[in-house]
Amino acid sequence: MFFNGRYIGAVKNNKDFVAEVRKLRRKGGLPGDLSVRSFGTAGEVVISTEIGRVLRPLIVVEDGKSKLTEEVEKELEEGESTWQDLIDRGIIEYVDASEEEDALVALEKDDITEKSTHLEVDIIDIFGLITGLVPFCNHDQSSRLNKGSKTLKQSLGIYAANYLTRLDTDVSILHYPQKPIVRSFIYDTLDIYPAGQNLVVAVMPYEGYNVEDAIVLNKASVDRGMGRSTYFRPYKSTERHYAGGLKDEIVVPDKDVSGYRTEESYKYLEDDGIAFVEAAVNSGDVIIGKTTPPKFLSEAKDISLQSKKEGSTPVRQEESGTVDAVFVTVDGEGNKIAQVRLRDLRIPEPGDKYSAPHGQKGVIGMIAKSEDIPFTASGIRPDLIFNPHNIPGRKSIGYLIELLAGKTGALTGKIIDGTAFCGDKVDYFEEQLRRLGFSYDGKEVMYNGITGRRMDVRIYIGNMYYLKLKYMVNNRIHARASGKVALLTRQPIEGRARGGALRLGEMEQQALVGHGASLLLKERYDSDKTTMYLCTKCGGVGYEDVIRNKIVCSNCGGIEAFPVEVSYAFKLLVDELLGLHISTSFELKNKFDK
Numbered sequence: 281m282f283f284n285g286r287y288i289g290a291v292k293n294n295k296d297f298v299a300e301v302r303k304l305r306r307k308g309g310l311p312g313d314l315s316v317r318s319f320g321t322a323g324e325v326v327i328s329t330e331i332g333r334v335l336r337p338l339i340v341v342e343d344g345k346s347k348l349t350e351e352v353e354k355e356l357e358e359g360e361s362t363w364q365d366l367i368d369r370g371i372i373e374y375v376d377a378s379e380e381e382d383a384l385v386a387l388e389k390d391d392i393t394e395k396s397t398h399l400e401v402d403i404i405d406i407f408g409l410i411t412g413l414v415p416f417c418n419h420d421q422s423s424r425l426n427k428g429s430k431t432l433k434q435s436l437g438i439y440a441a442n443y444l445t446r447l448d449t450d451v452s453i454l455h456y457p458q459k460p461i462v463r464s465f466i467y468d469t470l471d472i473y474p475a476g477q478n479l480v481v482a483v484m485p486y487e488g489y490n491v492e493d494a495i496v497l498n499k500a501s502v503d504r505g506m507g508r509s510t511y512f513r514p515y516k517s518t519e520r521h522y523a524g525g526l527k528d529e530i531v532v533p534d535k536d537v538s539g540y541r542t543e544e545s546y547k548y549l550e551d552d553g554i555a556f557v558e559a560a561v562n563s564g565d566v567i568i569g570k571t572t573p574p575k576f577l578s579e580a581k582d583i584s585l586q587s588k589k590e591g592s593t594p595v596r597q598e599e600s601g602t603v604d605a606v607f608v609t610v611d612g613e614g615n616k617i618a619q620v621r622l623r624d625l626r627i628p629e630p631g632d633k634y635s636a637p638h639g640q641k642g643v644i645g646m647i648a649k650s651e652d653i654p655f656t657a658s659g660i661r662p663d664l665i666f667n668p669h670n671i672p673g674r675k676s677i678g679y680l681i682e683l684l685a686g687k688t689g690a691l692t693g694k695i696i697d698g699t700a701f702c703g704d705k706v707d708y709f710e711e712q713l714r715r716l717g718f719s720y721d722g723k724e725v726m727y728n729g730i731t732g733r734r735m736d737v738r739i740y741i742g743n744m745y746y747l748k749l750k751y752m753v754n755n756r757i758h759a760r761a762s763g764k765v766a767l768l769t770r771q772p773i774e775g776r777a778r779g780g781a782l783r784l785g786e787m788e789q790q791a792l793v794g795h796g797a798s799l800l801l802k803e804r805y806d807s808d809k810t811t812m813y814l815c816t817k818c819g820g821v822g823y824e825d826v827i828r829n830k831i832v833c834s835n836c837g838g839i840e841a842f843p844v845e846v847s848y849a850f851k852l853l854v855d856e857l858l859g860l861h862i863s864t865s866f867e868l869k870n871k872f873d874k
């Protein structure tokens with residue numbers, strides 16, 4: 281018998297012992313979060329009360345009968361019993377992952393058999409909190425729901441009501457968030473901030489601009505504020521204190537400061553050294569000016585006049601925005617801190633990511649002119665056009681049902697219950713749509729916006745809760761010509777923020793080979809080229825003796841070494857092998873010989 285992983289003794293009949301412990305726990309004689317299990321050929325009993333175990337509530341089933349009887353249900357309805365009462369009376373117990381192994385949980389009351397040990401409190405429990413928010417998720421494929429719940433976490437909305445007084449990194453606020461028309465019971469229970477918008481969606485292809493998961497947006501909808509968001513980025517600078525009474529200074533740097541930028545880059549700074557609120561700044565503009573004292577005394581002697589160094593905070597590369605707020609305060613050690621929050625308006629543009637909660641994510645392929653968008657007989661033009669080919673392979677039937685439910689909700693002016701398993705049914709939507717004079721199947725006759733011709737097929741059109749995701753083109757777009765290289769390898773540095781290059785990797789190399797673009801390939805891989813002198817006699821590496829104007833082999837001392845062009849990374853490899861006492865030798869051959 282083990283208690284929290286420690287051996288504490290032995291029992292004769294392990295099965296009976298475990299049953300006895302569980303009985304006692306249900307009576308309240310032992311802590312409710314204690315778990316006990318017996319397993320293995322040795323019949324070891326493991327008791328656990330450790331923190332960090334995930335527990336979930338289940339209704340206890342005894343002798344094929346749920347302990348949550350109709351009488352208890354009545355008490356709950358009349359408010360005579362509470363959740364805690366159910367736990368105290370042993371009707372509901374918390375089970376951890378280990379004890380769950382021994383349990384046979386029935387999903388519904390009718391599923392209870394002789395062997396059942398527990399009953400699910402509600403079937404929607406199997407989805408968890410986030411996935412349970414997806415309307416009609418019981419009609420979707422599970423792998424799609426995993427993707428869908430991931431996109432729910434990335435959606436833009438209002439992440440905190442006090443966002444104006446906060447300094448969070450990499451956050452956005454959606455300008456006009458809406459609560460979904462079709463929502464699950466969990467949505468109302470959690471009472472969360474909205475993080476999406478109810479859009480009119482037509483399921484049809486559009487001029488090839490919504491192939492491969494792309495979506496087409498209506499320009500008029502975008503102009504009216506659909507999907508508009510603001511991106512925030514804080515910048516921070518601290519006045520540090522150094523030994524010898526020296527300290528940083530948040531000021532507009534003087535021109536004699538070493539590392540002075542251009543006068544132009546300080547133009548937004550006010551007398552306190554911080555950019556003014558509502559200044560429209562671009563990358564490279566200084567938003568917090570700062571000077572730092574010289575780090576070493578020798579440095580000060582060398583440049584006695586320019587004793588201070590530049591330490592300002594500029595706007596990050598390839599970013600721009602408006603100064604939204606300025607905060608000046610002190611940190612725990614009494615150092616002055618200046619924080620500036622930049623704001624950037626983000627209007628939807630091709631490449632921005634959108635998603636429905638059913639794991640149907642995609643990027644904007646085109647923002648089409650409103651007059652070119654197809655319209656229904658009543659003149660409705662969809663906000664978003666979704667490609668029908670995204671449905672059959674992914675089997676996201678919940679998407680189709682939500683579209684129909686959203687249409688019903690929008691037309692009747694009622695909130696639709698989209699709770700998994702027990703929400704409103706398709707029959708109800710069909711009946712309501714029929715009553716309102718619409719086709720029961722959600723399809724409508726539509727007209728081509730460009731030619732005005734009636735379309736041969738009727739189009740499935742309805743309302744849908746769409747999420748704008750935090751991945752926007754503006755944060756990712758990057759290109760460079762020439763630029764910085766790493767000191768050690770002489771290869772271009774990586775990363776957008778540092779102005780790095782785009783990697784031409786193994787697969788890209790193969791693509792160029794496939795196209796026969798050998799000169800382009802050579803040019804790409806030439807970026808770190810260098811010359812090595814290789815000896816024809818011993819194959820060693822030589823050097824150029826500038827004084828005697830000769831190429832000398834440092835291995836055998838011979839003078840028949842020739843220059844060979846290699847990449848610097850290769851020379852580095854040879855040098856590092858040398859450092860490991862591994863000698864490398866080369867065989868030279870005339871490249872024109874067959």
Ligand SMILES: [Zn+2]
Pocket residue numbers: 815816817818819820833834835836837838
């Ligand atoms: Zn040699």
